[in-house]
Amino acid sequence: MCAILGILNNIETDKFKYALNLMSHRGYDNQKIIQTPFGTFGFNRLSIENRNINIQPLYKNGIVVMFNGEIYNYKKLISEYRLNTNTEVETIYELWIRFGVDFVQKLEGMFAIAVYDKKIYLFRDEFGKKPLYFTKKGIFASEIKAILPFIEKKINYQALSEYLAYNSSIAPNTIYEGIYKLPAGCYYDGEIKRWHDFERMENVKWTMENVCDEVESLLTKSIEKRLMGEVEIGSLLSGGVDSSLIAAMMSKYGKIKTFSIGYDGYENYDERRYARLTAEHIGSEHYEINYSKKIFFDEFENVLFAMDEPVADSSFFPANYLAKNIPLKVVLSGEGSDELFLGYRRYNEYLGFFDAYLPNKKWLKKYLERHPEDIKEWEIFRRFFADEVVFRGINETFFQRQINRALKKYAHEVDYKRFVKRWGSFDFTYFDLKVWIGEVLLMKLDKMFMANNIEARSPFLDRNLVNFVFSLPEDVRGKNKWVIKEIAKKHVPSEIVKRRKKGFAFPFLEWLKEENELRLIIDVNRETKIFNEEYLKEIIKTGHKRYKQHLWSLYLFSRFIKKEFL
Template structure:
């Protein structure tokens, strides 16, 4: 896992000292090594910060080039089928000078061009400069596990793993994207391709960017989607589905364990992480496991995690969170670059710090809820589906309308959504004038008139919430501590298989994540299997310190910059509306750190 950045100047030379300083803002993503490449004309640069897992020698150093030195690569991520691709490329005549997966991507691009993307299994974000064709090729993995940003800044096109690398050393910051504030307050994050800054964009999951540099400094840019979730309605025997999940998950765990350093695991005591540790032990691995608990709470997850660790006979390490961790928010807004109002960023940051003291990489259970049907809103929509099966009339037609999903899905995502009906109550009039509080364009972009409402929610979870919030949260919290997180449930073949099934095969409201449960029911303690789903945030009001929030916001930057109104703040305090106070407090901290 690494940090990457790149720059192409419209005119003039790149200052190596400034560019390397940009690169080194990503040192937490890659503390093991740093290197840059500059083109002969001095107008193009690629930067790399390394966190080593495969081929720890200097042969794995990036930026990396082909034999002719006319194609250069910076790569962040892991390609889990790199051994198979390496052999295929070797038979096609390619020669390798390292044992890294990055070199496989480089030669794969030489051989197949953009087609290399469909062959890659893993998590990745990379940039390739093709000197002969004068092309820059950027790509991001199917689900958005690894981040990639790009934009036009002060006469140069730039890209980076994190926005801070693009902003560093610039004479002026871009303008604040006030439309994005409405999106953030509605959904707890800012949907791609937008960011909190004008002219800086996220490359969406499953997309690539092609930039051709023409004569006289002209540039032609194209962003395209190379992978989209495909939904099916197969009704295969349940026993066959269980066996196929077992086979695909076993293969995924086996390939995700490929590394020259030991792999640990986050362990919460729930289905997802417990299943991964179980499958790791089936591969002969005894990983270190890590959990976070909450003081004075009998349902604290670390108690269940310790139970699983004892049962599977693996080492376990835990730490206890306190309410004092709210003070971590200043560090978090630095690492996240954009406001994200998911309060579990605090324990996620803490468990990453704990794990990084023992391992360089860990498994985590992200993706299981999305593909196996583990969220409460999926159960709710299944109940709607039962009604529509009884009355195949008005209700069924209603459920297939985009507006139905926008309302229900946004309600699930926002935990106190601020929509066009109530956002005006909290914002200063100057900000209200510039934002788009509806934000429906985002979900309309992904909406399809599905035959099965539950499939629509599954699709939206994968296209929006998972990549934009869940995986971003995990990446920034872990990389803040130079820790790589691998997510075996997001092997694309496993995901595609689950998406191909009719909901009657994989979803049972009375049995959470049925197809996963069927594969672990004989391996884990009954107390774990019967546990209700629990979020990674502690007790409901654990971090809900309203006086602390009020102290952050009163006379703060949001009020001074005419974003939050004083009347809106007082309304939230009077109503003890801790979720909205949390959203505005995160935004307040972000503005102080990045925009004042």
């Protein structure tokens, strides 16, 4: 929805405005800067709700309030607490006066909130849908790029190890030393404190007979909430069951626009024909975008700028171009379903370890350690035989031994244990909500769409729906998204429901090889000497056979380093 920036000391107006303008893409409708005795605060606005009156920053009685996002229940809160307010930011201010930091418990939505009341307080929604960065010297912003003019740039090597493991730094780290990312469901008042976490409380009243109706009801309510606003709202449509279901349920409220992207000449990656099936079925006004190798390279630097720090999900690139071609301010998207209902095929492989029994595990552990292989399968079995946690995120790329080989003196141990709850298969969901969804997928939706002045909303990632999923018995939740597929049978073509799960992929590795771009990894490393060159050569030589995601992570990081440090 917007961009916020605050600096709690004296700052030149021109330098502050320059930093705020670096985030102008997050809101072209209005810009406002205020100077107070305790700091300077600025706001860029993308107007969606209360378009003519919801002006920020709000400065009242020595208190400053700013927020980026949407509070879906703010009208309900106004009524419940009899508030004399009309807008979201005014409602936040009044709730702050009444409840202090506990006000955030009452909000439903996606948000990054800053409150200055004698000191700074920062808040982030429970999923991390809206980003918020800060330094311990009194600077905070919606994007890292607005903080960089005020600090000395240095690489955070702990974050680099996390990036190799999980495609992104993990909050509170960012790739820049001294710039912190507020974790989802947390607030900062000089220290990072948690205001929300997902809990597992099994409720046996939910059965395979009644679970689908309840999920459909919760999803319907979630979509209704996200149709809030005074602007037209469309839907992304990939051709998979999740986005198709969202678009179909959304279309019950009126004719909608849907948007998909594909790759001419690369049928294995192109899902537009499936998106077309759903669009025809629901009668949407459908738009198709073609993404090419030329666009990929031409737009690379722009995507890096929008990305803020390296995030090694290749789909950021077509997502950015898709957003560039959407003539709306708000779209809905299907993220979250696979993680909530175990839709990825690899989840099935990890489920198999729960019931596996081998009497000779210690012997097998010693055998594996004597015969190491640089492949993920070797590492997974090593963990199993060593009685370690096997599942460490669906998007785990470099495992620790590979990180140590790649970085040598710069390698750090990656802390995965904070995301392990011992909840059986629900560990998969909790871990991936925190890491894969929170640090990668939601950042793609925010950074790539806000770079094009569009807000993306995710109905599957609704607090009520997610809490419900965490209450389900294991056998009722099941696997392979059976619940979502049962619901989808009523709304989308059967061919969409039955088709095999396919990720949002495109031929990036083919294009990098065709243009001899992988040499950049070695060239950049010879200037920085961050990585072990011999190991880089091994990865590049093996390439697509084993290290496709590794290669992308290394190439993207090399482009980032070249842009920001060389």
